[in-house]
Amino acid sequence: MKRQTLHQTIVGEIEGRILSGEWPPGHRIPFEHELMAHYGCARMTVNKALAGLVKAGLIVRRQRAGSFVAHPRPASAILDIPDIQADIAGRGMAYAIRLLDRRRRKPEAGKAEEIQLAGGGDLLALTCVHLGDGRPFALEERLISLASVPEAASVDFAETAPGHWLLGHVPWTEAEHRIAAISADRRLAGLLDIAAGTACLALSRRTWRGTDHITHVVQYFPGNGFDLVARFTPQGG
Amino acid sequence: MKRQTLHQTIVGEIEGRILSGEWPPGHRIPFEHELMAHYGCARMTVNKALAGLVKAGLIVRRQRAGSFVAHPRPASAILDIPDIQADIAGRGMAYAIRLLDRRRRKPEAGKAEEIQLAGGGDLLALTCVHLGDGRPFALEERLISLASVPEAASVDFAETAPGHWLLGHVPWTEAEHRIAAISADRRLAGLLDIAAGTACLALSRRTWRGTDHITHVVQYFPGNGFDLVARFTPQGG
DNA sequence: GCCACAATATTGTCTATACATATCTCTATC
């Protein structure tokens, strides 16, 4: 561990409390003069640390009101993580979700990935179909770690898409996407109302908050006439 | 236009020179004391501006040596823009490229997208197959705007993959990806050495530097046993 | 020419202060 500067220390401690969930979205973080007294430093030093957290999108500051933990990306036009519910609504279609299966279970023995995701707790396994104007749009199979997100156990996912709910309630620090093209098997073809053998996109995504694994989801989209779109700007760090 | 602060002005002017190509990667930008004299302000103000540019990944600073325009993303593990050449090398396979076609031409009349890309100049149209250990890995069809990247006209793309060369030589500010699943037609199947009808990924990407459109590429990957992978961290701003 | 060492220039971090600006809160007035 290399020697770190004072404002890095301040950034690190605040970041830790936000990512651990100790300070939830909307929580007011200490005033500059309080942090100044706590660390025994000048206001500019605290200010530099907080300015960095603003740039990182972790906090929001308003003059006179104070500084608050940011609400994680409010539907974001530049979608790093695609939100099917927001996406369908953005195309001007009526969104609906059909929850096919929901169960709370232990990770399957031998499946290393599930055990790691569960992190000692239970998993919430969901299967659902996203509908746009009543027609099948995507099939989603999701596992949520209840150790990382205990609140998810009491959410009614027949109303809100799981991904939509998670995006609004759980800040994430890292995501991994895997995208593949597959031919629809009989089950998938039936659920999406397409011909068996049609080329489909399979989008697999795993999401972390710090070192905690939050969720793993696989979404299947019919390939004909449908694209995944993502816009990026190069990010530093 | 709203009133902007001094350090925002400084950031804007430097950013402009970098993105316009006036200051290419590796170029040394003025010392803090020079900028200080130029804008008639204190060093902290200049420092704040430059620190912001570092966070944005536009410049790199080294003590005593100076500040330099950053070389655009050196192969990056976290790939916002996938680089097939780097990807294949990362899997421990021997990379090769087979250039099928290369021609300089005008944008086709009526194709609004090509006209916009060309921006008054010519286009460089490339078709090539990426090979990993001698086996077809992906088919790439690319258009490069010679108005935006005149140097491209004199590069030998039989050696370096076009995307690899562009990533290392042209900074970009925005990219749009569209991903679709398609069934391989006869031509594609022949070039990739797969059965006709196999599900394939079609990745279409358009890239901009500021308002200049740089390139448009479509890459086709066989779907069986192959994934596109992308890792993200949420970015602010 | 080559190497060790000192001088020096540039960035990195921090302090202490000042004034500007937004907005929340309290008070006085109608």
Place this chain on the structure above:
DNA sequence: GATAGAGATATGTATAGACAATATTGTGGC
């Protein structure tokens, strides 16, 4: 009670200066 205005307070921006860290550059000895 409702509304307008005054005051208080936290953040936003900027200044001027100090010392530390780190390469680069120059110098001298071999």
